[in-house]
Amino acid sequence: xxxxxxxTAWIRFFFAEQSPTPIALFRIAYxxxxxxxxxxxxxxxxxxxxxxxxxxxxxxxALEPGRRLNLFTVIPQTxxxxxxxxxxxxxxxxxxxxxxxxxxxxxxxxxxxxxxxxRNLFITHxxxxxxxxxxxxxxxxxxxxxxxxxRLIGIWRGKEGKSPRPRxxxxxxxxxxxxxxxxxxxxxxxxxxxxxxxxxxxxxIYHLDALKRFPVPAWLLHPTMLKIGSWSALxxxxxxxxLIWVKDLRYILLALGLLFHLSLEYSLNIPMFQWDILxxxxxxxxxxxxxxxxxxxxxxxxxxxxxxLGTPLRPNVR
Amino acid sequence: MEQLSVRDRYFKERYRKFAENLQNDKNDxxxxxxxxxIARANSTAATQAKTIILVQESSAITPGAQGSYRPExxxxxxxxxxxxxxxxxx
Numbered sequence: 001x002x003x004x005x006x007x008t009a010w011i012r013f014f015f016a017e018q019s020p021t022p023i024a025l026f027r028i029a030y031x032x033x034x035x036x037x038x039x040x041x042x043x044x045x046x047x048x049x050x051x052x053x054x055x056x057x058x059x060x061x062a063l064e065p066g067r068r069l070n071l072f073t074v075i076p077q078t079x080x081x082x083x084x085x086x087x088x089x090x091x092x093x094x095x096x097x098x099x100x101x102x103x104x105x106x107x108x109x110x111x112x113x114x115x116x117x118x119r120n121l122f123i124t125h126x127x128x129x130x131x132x133x134x135x136x137x138x139x140x141x142x143x144x145x146x147x148x149x150x151r152l153i154g155i156w157r158g159k160e161g162k163s164p165r166p167r168x169x170x171x172x173x174x175x176x177x178x179x180x181x182x183x184x185x186x187x188x189x190x191x192x193x194x195x196x197x198x199x200x201x202x203x204x205i206y207h208l209d210a211l212k213r214f215p216v217p218a219w220l221l222h223p224t225m226l227k228i229g230s231w232s233a234l235x236x237x238x239x240x241x242x243l244i245w246v247k248d249l250r251y252i253l254l255a256l257g258l259l260f261h262l263s264l265e266y267s268l269n270i271p272m273f274q275w276d277i278l279x280x281x282x283x284x285x286x287x288x289x290x291x292x293x294x295x296x297x298x299x300x301x302x303x304x305x306x307x308x309l310g311t312p313l314r315p316n317v318r
Numbered sequence: 319m320e321q322l323s324v325r326d327r328y329f330k331e332r333y334r335k336f337a338e339n340l341q342n343d344k345n346d347x348x349x350x351x352x353x354x355x356i357a358r359a360n361s362t363a364a365t366q367a368k369t370i371i372l373v374q375e376s377s378a379i380t381p382g383a384q385g386s387y388r389p390e391x392x393x394x395x396x397x398x399x400x401x402x403x404x405x406x407x408x
Contacts, residue, residue: 122339
């Protein structure tokens, strides 16, 4: 009986069809994060990955032996080829964001992203790794089924209806699990050391000159506040790893997580990390709530437009 | 990093990450490549780098009384020395 209900819950969780709007919105956020990452890297494409890069390809291969998904091992090692690789990568990321040939472009973006990480593992952060793993599952997701050029083409050809057809969300679930694991692993790693448990960790982080970004008010750097901050970060990471699956707590945790990441984005110089992680929050939002939010935005936009044009609103328009 | 503008820091943060990884002894196979890159970047046809020395600079972060903080003096430690060969500059 228990096994049967567990099996039913498992199948419902991974395969009960739902609207593809969360994964489509994630595709847009994900593609934007990849484009921003490439844009930030742009002045140093050749310094990190070129023929005369900081680390040569043979050194990297010696340090990380074995078969790797790395296109740099197959393309000619000239600066022109490596530059072209990046332009193709960027072009593909743009096409993925707008949802044109979505599956093909998600595969290209995943291949290129994996390649640049394998080419130089010494400059990557957790956000890059998350993008890579999420990118793999995005290949199998119906990411182009909504808010995309692919859907517009489908409508134009008469293959798509008025609203996107529900799809199996298993790939979306895998990305959600990956995000929860990221938080839980981070929590486990932190409780191993005394600094987080004693509440002194943030003292060290906020006194690392190389990591500082915008000024933080002095009262927030008081030892008591830093202790509260350290313990709150632990509690939040645990909650986002485990309690995020409790439906009643989900939106509160997502709001706290959003505040947490925005405060880190303001105070610490860790480019793109917060946005890479936040991009996946949309996957935890109920598709019905996305539809409600979208309708609300459209109504507001319509009311504003009508007022601007001086047109009286029809009685049936709320 | 500390000397860069907020904007440049955002673009160049990967250099901080890279330097952090370089200081880990288990990554010492990277040092010759890094020395060669610095030699190439600092050589011209007229003046060529002969020796590259990687120096690690560090300053301990120590909480003072009542959680106060005063920067400690900086220490220097030679990480690696490399004699530049002519073929490194090609």
